[in-house]
Amino acid sequence: MSKRKSKETSSANEECISQVQRIFRERFCHQCPSGKLFGLELQYKHLLELLKRTTIHGESNSALIIGPRGSGKTMLLNHVLKELMEIKEVRENLLQVHLNGLLQTNDKIALKEITRQLQMENVVGDKVFGSFAENLSFLLEALKKGDRENSCPVLFILDEFDLFVHHKNQTLLYNLFDISQSAQTPVTIIGLTCRQDILELLEKRVKSRFSHRQIYLMNSFDFKQYLKIFKEQLYLPAEFSDKTFTQKWNKNVQSLSEDKTVQDVLRNHFHCSKDLRSLHMLLMLALSSITVSHPFMTGADLLEASKLCRMDSKANIVHGLSVLEICLIIAMKHLNDVYEGEPFNFQMVYNEFQKFIQRKAHSMYNFEKPVVMKAFEHLLQLELIKPVDGPSVRAQREYQLMKLLLDNSQIMDALQVYPNCPTDVKQWATSSLSWL
Numbered sequence: 073m074s075k076r077k078s079k080e081t082s083s084a085n086e087e088c089i090s091q092v093q094r095i096f097r098e099r100f101c102h103q104c105p106s107g108k109l110f111g112l113e114l115q116y117k118h119l120l121e122l123l124k125r126t127t128i129h130g131e132s133n134s135a136l137i138i139g140p141r142g143s144g145k146t147m148l149l150n151h152v153l154k155e156l157m158e159i160k161e162v163r164e165n166l167l168q169v170h171l172n173g174l175l176q177t178n179d180k181i182a183l184k185e186i187t188r189q190l191q192m193e194n195v196v197g198d199k200v201f202g203s204f205a206e207n208l209s210f211l212l213e214a215l216k217k218g219d220r221e222n223s224c225p226v227l228f229i230l231d232e233f234d235l236f237v238h239h240k241n242q243t244l245l246y247n248l249f250d251i252s253q254s255a256q257t258p259v260t261i262i263g264l265t266c267r268q269d270i271l272e273l274l275e276k277r278v279k280s281r282f283s284h285r286q287i288y289l290m291n292s293f294d295f296k297q298y299l300k301i302f303k304e305q306l307y308l309p310a311e312f313s314d315k316t317f318t319q320k321w322n323k324n325v326q327s328l329s330e331d332k333t334v335q336d337v338l339r340n341h342f343h344c345s346k347d348l349r350s351l352h353m354l355l356m357l358a359l360s361s362i363t364v365s366h367p368f369m370t371g372a373d374l375l376e377a378s379k380l381c382r383m384d385s386k387a388n389i390v391h392g393l394s395v396l397e398i399c400l401i402i403a404m405k406h407l408n409d410v411y412e413g414e415p416f417n418f419q420m421v422y423n424e425f426q427k428f429i430q431r432k433a434h435s436m437y438n439f440e441k442p443v444v445m446k447a448f449e450h451l452l453q454l455e456l457i458k459p460v461d462g463p464s465v466r467a468q469r470e471y472q473l474m475k476l477l478l479d480n481s482q483i484m485d486a487l488q489v490y491p492n493c494p495t496d497v498k499q500w501a502t503s504s505l506s507w508l
Contacts (some may be wrong), residue, residue, distance in 0.1 A: 085317075085364050085367060086364050087313075087314075088313075088314050088317045088367070089362060089363065089364055089367060091312065091313065092308065092321070092359075092362065093359065093362065095308065095309070095312075096306075096355070096356065096359050097356075099305070099352075100305075100352035100353075100355060100356045101352075101356065109144065109147065109148065109151055110144075110293065110297070110301050110304075110348070111291075111292065111293055111297070112144055112148055112289065115137075115148060115287050115288075115289060116148060116151060116152060118287055119135070119137070119148065119149070119152045119262075119287060120152045120155060120156070122135055122260070122285070123152060123153075123156055123227070123260060123262075124156070126225050126227065126258050126259075126260040127156060127159075127161075127162040127165070127166050127225050127227075127258075128159070128161065128162065130223070130225065130258040131258060132251075132252040132253065132254075132258050132259050132260060133252065133260040133261075133283060133285070134248075134249055134252045134260065134261040134262075134263075134282055134283045134285065135260075135261075135262055135263070135283065135285035135286065135287060136233065136262075136263045136264075136265060136270060136285070136286050136287070137149065137262065137263070137264045137265075137287045137289065138265055138266070138267070138268060138270065138286055138287070138288050138289070139266065139288060139289030139290060140266055140289075140290075140291070140347065141266050141347065141349070142291075142345070142347025142348060142349035142350060143289040143290065143291055143347060144289055144348060145264045145289055146231070146264065148289065149229065149262065149264070153168075165224050165225060166224070166225055166226075166227060167190060167224050167225070167226045167227070168189075168226075168227045168229065169185075169186050169189045169190065169226065169227070169228045169229065170189070170229045170231070171185060171186070171228065171229065171230050171231065171236075172230075172231040172232055173230070173231065173232030173233065173234065173235025173236050174231075174232050174235065176236075177235075178239055178240070179204055179239050179240065179243050179244045182236075182239075182244050183204065183207060183208065183244075186208070186211065187211060190211060190226075192211055204243050204244070204247060205243075205247045205250075208247050208248075208251070209247075209251070213257075223257045223258060224257070225257070225258040225259070225260070226257060226258070226259050226260075227259075227260050227262065228248055228259065228260070228261045228262070229262050229264070230261065230262070230263045230264065231264050232264070232265065233263030233264055233265040233267075233270065234265045234266075234267040234270055234273065236263075237270070237273045237274060241275075242274065242275050242278050245274070245278050246275070246277060246278050246281065248261050249261065249278060249281035249282050250281050252281075252283070253281050271284075271286075291346040291347055291348075293346070295338075295339060295342050298338065298342050298346070298351075299329055299335070299338060301348065301351070302329060302338060302351065302355075303325055303326065303329045305348075305351070305352070305355060306325045306328075306355065306369075307321075307322050307325055308321050308322060320368070321368065324368045324369065325369075328369065328370075328371065328374070331371050333371040333374075333375065334371045334374055337371070337374050337375055337378045338374075340378065341354055341378060341381070344382070350381070353381060354374070354377050354378060354381055355377075357376075357377035357380050357381065358373040358374045358376070358377040361373045361376070384482060384485070386456065386477065386478055386482060387478075387482045387485055387486040388486075389454055389456065390456070390478070390482070390483070390486035390487075390490070391486060391489065391490060391491075393451075394447065395437075395493070395494065395497065396437070396439055396443070396444065396447045397447045397450060397451055398487070398490065398493070398497060399425055399428065399437065399497060399500075400421055400425060400444070400447055400448055400451060401451070401456065401476070401478065401483060402428075402483070402497065402500055402501045403421045403424035403425045403428070404416060404421055404457070404474075404476045405476070405478075405480060405483055405501065406424060407420055407421065407424060408476055408480075409480075415460045415473035415474060415475050416473070416474055416476075417470060417471045417472060417473055417474060418445060418448050418469065418470045418471070418472070418474075419470045419471060421448065422441065422444055422470075425437075425444065428500055432496050432500075445469070445470075449469075452474070455477065456476070456477055456478060457474045457475065457476055457477060458474065458475055458477060459472055459473065459474055459475075460473040460474065460475050461473060483501065484501065484502070487501055
């Protein structure tokens with residue numbers, strides 16, 4: 073009987089852990105609007121009111137949401153749209169067009185995407201339009217049910233808005249803002265950007281048609297608020313299926329927030345980056361260690377996750393290099409020290425490497441020149457070195473100028489943990505003299 077009970081408990085715990093991981097994946101990775109907004113109440117109210125005027129009253133608008141990466145621009149918009157979609161009238165009529173400057177790299181691609189999202193490929197068919205404006209006007213005209221009051225409101229969301237500014241003549245932006253000012257279909261354009269100087273990048277004719285509404289997002293909270301956000305982001309919702317597990321989990325989160333080790337980890341993370349996206353990354357890494365046998369997060373999990381977050385990616389690449397490639401990097405390090413960071417070429421690195429071999433009289437490092445060149449090119453592929461003049465400059469491979477993308481501390485730290493690194497190679501790296 074006890075075995076059956078134990079099996080049932082284990083199964084229940086497994087189900088709880090599975091649900092916990094699903095909830096936090098949605099909260100941290102999918103920008104799900106079910107989470108809480110922190111310090112954005114005024115911006116939320118402003119944006120909601122703006123979109124209600126379009127969706128309910130048929131008023132056209134335009135606005136820019138401006139803030140650094142990770143400040144919550146997309147999350148804010150998702151929360152507002154979620155609330156809007158709960159209104160039946162809006163849900164049935166509002167048309168959304170989502171564009172991204174990274175994907176829609178020119179106006180032609182953008183127009184094709186607008187047509188696809190409005191499901192109007194059949195309406196456009198093989199029609200030939202004289203201009204971009206004519207094509208866009210036709211699309212919006214086709215959405216009308218009759219008079220302005222009965223037209224479907226259209227919401228254009230332009231992510232990475234600053235990239236649309238670089239489109240030829242800013243035609244897309246000009247026409248969208250122009251339509252938002254005219255008494256046609258109710259249209260609102262919302263741009264999301266991290267550029268503070270975005271208005272200066274707009275052409276005069278585009279700027280004159282923009283409403284100049286700007287919603288700024290800044291991570292202005294202090295560490296005390298950051299700690300509160302940490303707790304609220306980890307709390308399980310009241311509707312979680314297992315109430316006992318919820319109480320234990322939330323109690324554990326409370327004790328974690330009071331733990332000095334955890335506070336030190338969070339304080340270091342806070343001083344590195346205040347944005348919530350990096351906090352979500354830290355928590356997601358810590359939560360990945362949660363299992364049935366280890367059902368609650370500990371301070372050690374957060375400490376390990378913090379190390380992973382701060383791990384140097386370039387130094388990690390060095391750990392996987394061959395001894396020959398390590399020797400070439402050390403040769404470059406010495407050349408940097410001697411010539412005070414001036415660019416070098418393969419021939420200089422090869423000569424430096426040869427001096428090391430001659431000094432140590434090591435036949436084990438005596439590779440032929442083509443082999444050394446192959447190792448040098450591998451470092452170039454890994455982007456540990458880069459050409460100074462770019463690929464367009466024609467020069468013999470041996471004499472093309474290069475720059476090392478690792479600093480001395482990164483090289484030395486990587487060598488300390490490099491598996492089975494020969495002693496004389498380490499000594500060569502730590503030597504302050506270059507055998508020139």
